[in-house]
Amino acid sequence: MMPRSLKGLVCWIGCVGWVLGAVFSSEAATLGSHYPFGGEGVLAATVPPPGFHYRVYNTWYNPTTLKDDNGDDEDVGLDLDVFSMVHRFIHVTEKKILGADYFYDIIVPLVDKDLTIAAAGVSDSQSLALGDTVFELFGLAWHQPRWDAAFALAVIAPTGEYDLDKPASPGLGYWSGMLTLGGTVYFDEARSWSFSALTRTLVNGEQDDTDVRPGSEFVVEYGLGKEIPINDKLLVRPGISGCAYWQFEDDSDDGPGTLADERKESYALGAEINFFWLPPTLFQVNLRALREFGAKNTVQGSQFVLTLTKSW
Template sequence: MQVSTRNTLYAGGFVMLSALGNPSMAANGHYVPGVEGLKGSVVPPPGIYYRGYLVHYDIDALRDDQGTKLPDSNTGSVSALVNRFIWMTDKKILNADYGMEAIIPLQRTSLDFGIAGIDSTERGVGDVFVSPLVLGWHGQQWDAVAAAGIWLDTGEYSSTEPASIGKGFRTTMLTLGGTYYPDAAKSWSLSALSRYEIKSKQDETGITPGDSWLVEWGIGKQLDNGLELGVIGYNSWQLENSKGALAGKAEKHALGIEGSYFWPSLMLGLNAAYLNEYEVHNGPSGDMFRLTLTKVF
């Protein structure tokens, strides 16, 4: 393919700006869409819980603001073990179960973007998330959640290192979601989980990424043997342009499948999911593979 000098310069600039804070699975913020899936908006009852998310994201292309694949070979991968600790207390706020949580990600990012001459690999502890407010409501045929927390800029970041594990800025994340069970046996579930992210200024570059909003959703069916299967997806939008940057708004849409099973005797659950990003604007596109282990203490 023959590309004009002007387009090549634009594409190269786009790639560098897209790599700002690392071109992770998220559209332009911290939260990775698609990690919760079926019944993602259901808050567990009082107790202590651990969830381990093993996530692998294969980057197969970089795309511009029209969703067009950029020239050259632009591939990479992001692998992460995300450790989530949840404590739901026996306290009530607004008639909801009250709890708190923390997330500690361990991540490896490898990028090979030919269009920008990037060949970089980094690994380490990513940005940590803490939430002092998790609220869960439970009805006869529905569940709902509201939460607030902050992603801290604890991971290592450098503006000259595209594969930086950290993003170099903080993000306030607000959560709202619900799950509805159409049948009395709760074998069917319809769920949606939304996250709104408000970013701070990136000190090293002076850029303030634009606010973003995403929705994860799932339609699931639990079989008589306890296995739950379903269709999942996510839709993510950057709502405003980043201040101090030339790149346009990022956007991602994906569709996939998920299966899960819970062993009551072990108080242990396992989820497996695959998602394909069928439409992406201003960012990397690819496929996500996820395994989630849940342990109740």
């Protein structure tokens, strides 16, 4: 039997998935988001044991359509390709608060976008550049034999360049606050079968140039997985993962090309597989593919995520 700390690391996909870059035109306050979903899935709400952890999320996103308020296709000649490389530096401390491990982390996204909207005469691109940075300085992680839980508070700072006249800007031009809550349930004593769900609530500030404050947002990412020992050095965990997104508050005003009361909504479902090399290597590779559906007032497409994790 593995000790709990090592078992937590073996199971970990991560507590908080991070900024993958604004995936649509920065001209429209309501169309961007500081948390495009899909970064996490199986064991999303299980935080690693005390130590230092480095993760890099590599995401390829190719939305093929823009959806209107009824969920119908908008014929605007959309051509969008996004690649993001998000670096996350995590420290889970030995300090206990309310019986939980205290942790903090910083997330630094690099974003590459190529955008064309024929109907609007828009054509813009941005090579890999700094996006908006996440500072999560207060997080709590609980671990019990049959469940894990996580709570965290973060501030997202507009460190990426934002220009109203550059639709492919890597930044969104406003601050956000983010609350994270989630839990994982294990269906057997060996903790090999798990279901996890992680929620984020975002409250946004006013966007530069447009003076529009995007409405508050709610995201849930979830996954059902099974851990399979391959040998004494490798564990494999396949699973089904998905996510959902709702904007639950109107924007403060109409923006360029947007209406304040047209709220965003989207869903995605897919599969993933995680490879974990046991000590002394302590290295993970996670592959996830998701297909979006049911979108309103935003883009819809597919994404592929390759996540690498090294722990000490």
